[in-house]
Amino acid sequence: MAIKSHVQTTINGETVEFLCESRQSLLEVLRDELHLTGAKEGCNNGNCGACSVILDGRLVNSCLVLGVETEGKSVETIEGLAAPDKLHPIQDAFLENAALQCGICTPGFIMSTKALLDSNPNPTEHEIRYWLAGNLCRCTGYDKIVRAVQDAAKASA
């Protein structure tokens, strides 16, 4: 039985404690230990962005962060985005623009979009496409996602 470390971190504004092995990624901790299954495992090597979360205000691939590295840090996941009874404007914009089909990439795209709009509330299409380059979608062809991000930016203005 491998040794587990005790980690205290803030997830979606709440203090959370968990035990994990050093080899467990933040993605594995979120999904397997904390049962926050919004972040998805796609490639598990930093190419697809399905596991995107926000760590201390920066977008990261949670598959490329160790759970033990999050001691004392703040993590934002898709589960913390919306108020309990209402979708977040980014989620609304993705629905209205049909910016998802199978949905596996969607939590990652939405967290990536949130990080973009937090830092750049009025991005150009060029900026949107480059910012989202690390999020792959095999269904939509991306145009609907770009339009959703543009609508979300307008809705938040």
Next chain:
Amino acid sequence: MQAFEYIAARTVPEAVALLDEKGEKARILAGGTDLIVQVREARRDVDWMIDIKAIPEVNVLAYDAEAGLTLGAAVPCYQIYAEADICDAYPGIIDATKIIGGTAIQGRAGVGGNLCNASPAADCIPPLIVLNATCVIAGPNGERDIPVEAFCTSPGQTALEKGEMLVALKIPAPQNNSSSFYLRFIPRNEMDIAVVGAGASVTLDDAKQTIVSARIALAAVAPTPLFAEEASALLAGRELSDEAIDAAAQAAQAIARPISDMRGTAEQRTHLVGVLTRRALNGAIQRVLDA
């Protein structure tokens, strides 16, 4: 992923002592975007990961117009291109940090890690070479400095000895009428690995008509990134002209020793060295002219 022990070092001596004690199965963890994937895919056998991100010296990002830039080994890309004065002084580095992976990778990955990973295709290394960067290395016997072009020894291998770690990169302050540029060829628009990369720095005279000095470096055309020393020397004292640029590009092609692989053939890579060297030089020159 294999089991390993995670240790967050607080000081450089602590990290050095751990590296020295644990030997080659210990690795430094900075951004982790290469290391974690390598361990997960069993391409690297690691028993100890020594996280250095809590060490003050590796987080330094300090630019001074006279002293130049000190870039801590763990500073992530996004912090570098967020600094306007660093973007102005070292645009070649900025070109590279903005194209390594996507946004999420740039949130963790840094120039120091890109160097220590020692990929022949590393985007950050050609600009470091053309900007005369020095590696500040700490080890059991104290600190030593080596020029960045001597750091990579073969794919994935570096000049770091047992117990040594990269602490920071130091880049001299830019001279008057100088600039730098980096670009790569990839078949996509982003999120890809260089088929060939080329960096250039140039210093022009006050009239901006003659090249005082230039440096050219190449990625993905040899087992390590290359400093194209002869090609660079050809430009010193030459008036700005297409002929001078072409001569340097041909000399750069002459030192390329590319392989053929899934990303491109040796023939294509050799051709690209000429094209990209011209573009890198002209890009750096244009930045001086526009300043």
